[in-house]
Every structure is written in C-alpha cells, then in structure tokens.
Amino acid sequence: MKPSKSLFWLALTGALAFASGPAAAQTKWNLPAAYPADNPHSENLVAFAKDVEAATGGKLQIQVHANASLFKAPEIKRAVQTGQAQMGELLLSIHENEDAVYGIDVVPFLAVSFPDAMKLYKASKPAIEKKLAAQGMLLLMAVPWAPQGIYAKKDINAIEDMKGLKWRAYNVGTARIGEIVGAQSVTVQAAELPQALATGVVNSFMSSGGTGYDSKVWESLTHFYDTQAWIPKNYTIVNKAAFDALDKPTQETVLRLAKVAEDRGWQVWDSKTEWYHEEIAKKGMKVLKPSPALESGFKKIGEQLTVDWLKRAGAEGQAVVDAYRKM
Numbered sequence: 001m002k003p004s005k006s007l008f009w010l011a012l013t014g015a016l017a018f019a020s021g022p023a024a025a026q027t028k029w030n031l032p033a034a035y036p037a038d039n040p041h042s043e044n045l046v047a048f049a050k051d052v053e054a055a056t057g058g059k060l061q062i063q064v065h066a067n068a069s070l071f072k073a074p075e076i077k078r079a080v081q082t083g084q085a086q087m088g089e090l091l092l093s094i095h096e097n098e099d100a101v102y103g104i105d106v107v108p109f110l111a112v113s114f115p116d117a118m119k120l121y122k123a124s125k126p127a128i129e130k131k132l133a134a135q136g137m138l139l140l141m142a143v144p145w146a147p148q149g150i151y152a153k154k155d156i157n158a159i160e161d162m163k164g165l166k167w168r169a170y171n172v173g174t175a176r177i178g179e180i181v182g183a184q185s186v187t188v189q190a191a192e193l194p195q196a197l198a199t200g201v202v203n204s205f206m207s208s209g210g211t212g213y214d215s216k217v218w219e220s221l222t223h224f225y226d227t228q229a230w231i232p233k234n235y236t237i238v239n240k241a242a243f244d245a246l247d248k249p250t251q252e253t254v255l256r257l258a259k260v261a262e263d264r265g266w267q268v269w270d271s272k273t274e275w276y277h278e279e280i281a282k283k284g285m286k287v288l289k290p291s292p293a294l295e296s297g298f299k300k301i302g303e304q305l306t307v308d309w310l311k312r313a314g315a316e317g318q319a320v321v322d323a324y325r326k327m
Helices: 004-026 042-054 073-081 100-106 114-134 172-181 190-198 209-214 240-243 248-282 292-326
Strands: 027-032 059-066 087-092 137-144 149-153 164-167 184-187 203-205 224-226 233-239 287-288
Touching: 027 203, 042 059, 042 203, 042 248, 059 248, 073 087, 073 137, 073 233, 087 100, 087 137, 100 114, 100 172, 100 292, 114 233, 114 292, 137 248, 164 172, 172 184, 172 292, 190 209, 203 209, 209 248, 233 240, 233 248, 248 287
Parallel strands: 027 059, 027 087, 164 184, 164 203, 224 287
Antiparallel strands: 087 233, 137 233, 149 203, 149 224
16 A cells, blocks of 8 residues: 555655754854964863853854954954854953943053952953943953063163054053053054064054964064053953843853853963963063063053043943952
C-alpha cells in the first residue's frame, strides 16, 4: 500500500523542521572593538565570546571584530545604540563631549592605582548605567588600561618642554592638556596611531604602556615618562533590545560570564603594566619617572582639569566624586 501524499508531505515538513531547528535557535552577534587582536582587551573579549558559546551550547555566538575593522572607535557606541552591532567595546571617555560623566575615569590624578580605579568604577557605575539605559544600552563590564604616561622624542623635564609638540589627543582631557602646555593637538584614535607616528603627524602623546607597545612606539619616539596620570577603562556594552530578545537562561549566562571576563581583565592589566614598561625599554625606549618639576606641573594641570570637569558634570559629577572619596 502506497502512503498518501498528505502523509508524505507531513513527514517531509517534520523532517525539515527538525533539521532547521538548531540553526533557527542560533543567535549571532557582532562585537566591534578598537584595539589590535593581540591586545589584552581584545584577547579578553575573544575569551568571553568562547565562554558564552560553550556555556550556551552554541546558541549564542559572538564574533569579535578587533582593530576597528568593523567600526572606527568613535562609531562603536552609535553602532550598538542603533542596533548595527549587538555589542561593542569602547573607551567611554572619548564620548565625554556627549556627557561629562563619561569622562570620569580620565580626570587627572583622581584615581591612579588599580584599587582606586576600581573604587571609582563602583562609584560611577550607577550613573553610567542610567545614561546608557536611557540610550537603549546595557553595560556588561569595564576593564582598565595601565596608568597613563607621556611618550616623546626628547627630554621633558618640565611642562614648558612640551610647548610646540605635535600632541596626539583622543578625548577631551588629552586635548585640554595639549592646549594648556602649548602643544599642537591632533585627534588620532588608537588604530591610526602607528601611521600618525611614522609620518610625523604626531611626535608625542599620553597613553599606557600597552598602547605604546601595540604602536611599536620605539620606531618613532625615544622617551616614556611614567606620570601615572589616570587609569582609563574600556566599557563593553550591549544593545538592550538584542539582549532582551535572548531567553532568560542565555541572558543570565551572558551576565555571569561578563563578570568573569571583567575580573580577568583587571587581573591581566594589573600584572602586565610593568611587563609593557620592560618590553618597550628592551626595544630602546627610555622609561623614566617624571622629574619633580614635571610631576608638580602635571599636578597643577590635574587640579585645573578637575575643576573644569566638575563644572561640566555639575551636581551629578560631584556626587560621583564624593561617593568615590568616601569609599
């Protein structure tokens, strides 16, 4: 007896539904990031993505796009906000012009050790989460860089020695430093820094040992002054609608593993700070402590920039600073 056509199509439909089930259940996210693939921030994101895929049995797959290959650094936040990317990692301080609170961790000399940077993160996190939520985004984690120092091609013994330098700026704070010391500020994001150094567009900048190492700074500059001016952080954010579309167990997995990645990132940067200094020194860089005059000059600049930031941030910014100082 031949099976009826209706039974045949019913069996075929069922088979197709079964075959397509696992694929339909898969969700793929893009995660643009601004730094090289071998930078600890990017490596941490890749580890996070692998952890999520393993923990969800492949249900959620996250593709990390390092070195500004999908979106340039200043575009990542907007891409996540508008849903062009489901996730993104960004240096939040580059958006300080949008909201002063986004620049809290680059207020000079406010938090210059990793323990203090963590306190500042905890104090500022509620305000930052609220602002991101109002823009349709969720904060997953924040991971620090190493303390910031000055790179140059000459001796800098005092603030006056910085006058006339071609100074790389990447946020409000670094641009203002250039303005105060009489340098010529040029906005350059991390992915474009090696070329800017090689072509002489900039001949000085303030950043971490990690950025100097990534940029092969020893090929263009000669001095690094460990001023430890501030400890900026990269924030990993997710589009709230994309997150809400996940089932509850997957949401909980993402949040749990984001905390694991955040803890791992803090530990890595704490341990690698001196390693970067040693490595750039091996390449020929002079790694130096700032002179008393240079340190004093930067302290005064820090005080001025703190006042400026508090004026822009208002009562909300003052509340964050007060909460931090009480910890």
